[in-house]
Amino acid sequence: MITTALTGATIFDGHRLYKNHALLIANEHISAICDISSLPADLNPVALTGGLLAPGLIDLQVNGGGGVLFNDNPTIDGIRSICQAHAAFGTTSLMPTLITASPVVTEQAINAAIEAYQSKLAGFLGLHLEGPHLSVKKKGAHDASLIRPMSDDDLHCYINARNQLPCLMITVAPESVTEQQINALSEAGITISLGHSNASYEQCFSAFTAGATCATHLYNAMSPLTHREPGLVGAALAHNKNYCGLIADGHHVHPAAIRHALAAKQKGNPIFLVSDAMPPIGTNIDSFELDGRTVFRDGGRLVLSDGTLAGADISLLDATRYMVTTCELDIDEALRMATVYPASCIGHEQIKGTLEPEHSANIVHLDDDFGLQQVWRDGLPLLPG
Numbered sequence: 001m002i003t004t005a006l007t008g009a010t011i012f013d014g015h016r017l018y019k020n021h022a023l024l025i026a027n028e029h030i031s032a033i034c035d036i037s038s039l040p041a042d043l044n045p046v047a048l049t050g051g052l053l054a055p056g057l058i059d060l061q062v063n064g065g066g067g068v069l070f071n072d073n074p075t076i077d078g079i080r081s082i083c084q085a086h087a088a089f090g091t092t093s094l095m096p097t098l099i100t101a102s103p104v105v106t107e108q109a110i111n112a113a114i115e116a117y118q119s120k121l122a123g124f125l126g127l128h129l130e131g132p133h134l135s136v137k138k139k140g141a142h143d144a145s146l147i148r149p150m151s152d153d154d155l156h157c158y159i160n161a162r163n164q165l166p167c168l169m170i171t172v173a174p175e176s177v178t179e180q181q182i183n184a185l186s187e188a189g190i191t192i193s194l195g196h197s198n199a200s201y202e203q204c205f206s207a208f209t210a211g212a213t214c215a216t217h218l219y220n221a222m223s224p225l226t227h228r229e230p231g232l233v234g235a236a237l238a239h240n241k242n243y244c245g246l247i248a249d250g251h252h253v254h255p256a257a258i259r260h261a262l263a264a265k266q267k268g269n270p271i272f273l274v275s276d277a278m279p280p281i282g283t284n285i286d287s288f289e290l291d292g293r294t295v296f297r298d299g300g301r302l303v304l305s306d307g308t309l310a311g312a313d314i315s316l317l318d319a320t321r322y323m324v325t326t327c328e329l330d331i332d333e334a335l336r337m338a339t340v341y342p343a344s345c346i347g348h349e350q351i352k353g354t355l356e357p358e359h360s361a362n363i364v365h366l367d368d369d370f371g372l373q374q375v376w377r378d379g380l381p382l383l384p385g
């Protein structure tokens, strides 16, 4: 086995920084972080000139990329294109995310995800179904005519899908599912995330207690925190056993609201970043179709003709950079929000999200200005260089 040694950069393994160390990769896994004064002799050295090596980024909410919308291409080829587009921006693992769709399209998406898993498609992490069991009152860009309560058939379909996937995340509104359903899905190993909901604080808190473990894009498309009715925002921040996804693109959430959320969450139940990316990422296109409606690219935003935000126009690395530059978060904690925390949200903390031995060799090399220099996915460098 040939071991590659990446030298010359500071290493952040997800926990702490290492200087004067080398990151060793054996095939598709991390093998060690080693002091350069005690490196083994038989290595393939790769000398880097400064910068930071960090875990590859993990995105749990990706609607599209590379010109592809998953809803329009619920196939393994669609998933491959999306994974390739995001890998070029340092996202080495992602969950293709289906926006509320018909039962037929949902079934196609599940089958495509199972096929991607069985063929070990690089970058594919699992499937996120965002809907259709949401609240019409907080539909955002989702098609209201396709939003519906969860049936027993739906429940069995999801549990069956989970048994054939490495992970499955479903965004639901407490108004459209029962606590028994949340409990059954959670018991089956499905990550239940609350979102697109207008439910009360009590209703949301009960749904977390019943087994929901996450909130989808905190603040956006959910009942807000007000002084007498703290809503889903208040429940998500108050409950002590859940994660929150966050879109940090400078448009979806005010930086002061981000700082409040970070201050409110207890350690161990953190907030992680998502891109909520759409087809434009990695392309020059300036509009695309969503359920027959045109979404326009507008100065860093994606909007329907009525101004409703329809996903985001950022990569996960952009969001990470935003947390450092605008929200004044330490680089190491900002990186955890895009690596360690999403991995632990879906129970993959033992295999992804850090540069610990046996983890996938998914790595980004950043320069001192947070610019992306190189990406390794499963040990293979992806960018020309």
Ligand SMILES: [Zn+2]
Pocket: 130, 140, 196, 217, 221
């Ligand atoms: Zn959404």
